[in-house]
Amino acid sequence: MTGAEIEAIERATVAAVAPREVLEIGGWLVALNAGTIRRAASAVPLSHDLAAETAAFEQIEAAYAARGLAPAFRIADAPGLESVRAELVRRGYRPEQPTLVKVGAAAGMIAAARGEAAAVSATPDAGWARVFISEGFDPADGAGRVAALTRSPDAVYGGIAEDGLTLAVGVAAFGHGWASVHGMRTDASRRGEGLAGRVLAGLAGAAQARGVERVFLQVEEGNAGARSLYRRAGFTQAWRYFYWSR
CATH class of the missing domain: 3.40.630.30 (Gcn5-related N-acetyltransferase (GNAT))
Structure with a gap:
């Protein structure tokens, strides 16, 4: 899919599950919400070709912490996000719940x-x-x-x-x-x-x-x-x- 289509789907996904608050930080859409809907409570990159930036991760984690929420991320297994996945591992995160976008x-x-x-x-x-x-x-x-x-x-x-x-x-x-x-x-x-x-x-x-x-x-x-x-x-x-x- 094109980069524009990927971004459109990610924005539409977050809007549909209506988190209480959404921030944009360094190419990430950060959904801030309590509850069990994980799409409404995780940060997702708006591109499948995004390099890991320490400052962005720190800002995202701080945003969750400031609201008493556990930080979470939703990451496609696209090649262009390899450095993002590596940084998450370095920061102590682990992947779970594989989900398909169709x-x-x-x-x-x-x-x-x-x-x-x-x-x-x-x-x-x-x-x-x-x-x-x-x-x-x-x-x-x-x-x-x-x-x-x-x-x-x-x-x-x-x-x-x-x-x-x-x-x-x-x-x-x-x-x-x-x-x-x-x-x-x-x-x-x-x-x-x-x-x-x-x-x-x-x-x-x-x-x-x-x-x-x-x-x-x-x-x-x-x-x-x-x-x-x-x-x-x-x-x-x-x-x-x-x-x-x-």
């Missing part, structure tokens, strides 16, 4: 759906939020994600309900020329029925209504089920990153 198109998301596309609204309701704290999900983590995703600027909320009960949800946020998918959740009792694909289709329709065709999302490398879903919807890997923490 890119696709709204048309592919719609074509892959098995059934009617999910309904989409400008605001989430209580049923939408319930899915995040339903059986099988961590309640504290779910509550934090609901709070962050409902703060997302310029977002829409997809959901599938039956008999008044919401069963599958997702969010599409818009910014920097992209639609981004976040918060995909399906009630544990109804997985494997194609509901998530219908949510993707609903979000894709909302993107096309805005004239946006390019879509990206992020999925943990070990989440085979989600990766299979996104593959069927036409998503391909753009890059992989790790979180780095002490």
Whole structure:
């Protein structure tokens, strides 16, 4: 991908998870937030070709410390960031939680759906939020994600309900020329029925209504089920990153 596309995706990623505060330091976007959403609480380089600068690391660490937060970084395993990774190791950080950034198109998301596309609204309701704290999900983590995703600027909320009960949800946020998918959740009792694909289709329709065709999302490398879903919807890997923490 081009440097401009990488920067746009990183800026759109941070905006969508709505951290309480964001700084820009020496080519880094520094998301400052408490809670379990790591994209909202880590520093990410805006380029995949950035040399390590001691002063920038010190400023970033000081920003987290000043707010009582543990410093963390989100680093692509691109060759141009080799010196950054080496500096993180030198400073006592270690990589974990490999995650894939995938890119696709709204048309592919719609074509892959098995059934009617999910309904989409400008605001989430209580049923939408319930899915995040339903059986099988961590309640504290779910509550934090609901709070962050409902703060997302310029977002829409997809959901599938039956008999008044919401069963599958997702969010599409818009910014920097992209639609981004976040918060995909399906009630544990109804997985494997194609509901998530219908949510993707609903979000894709909302993107096309805005004239946006390019879509990206992020999925943990070990989440085979989600990766299979996104593959069927036409998503391909753009890059992989790790979180780095002490």
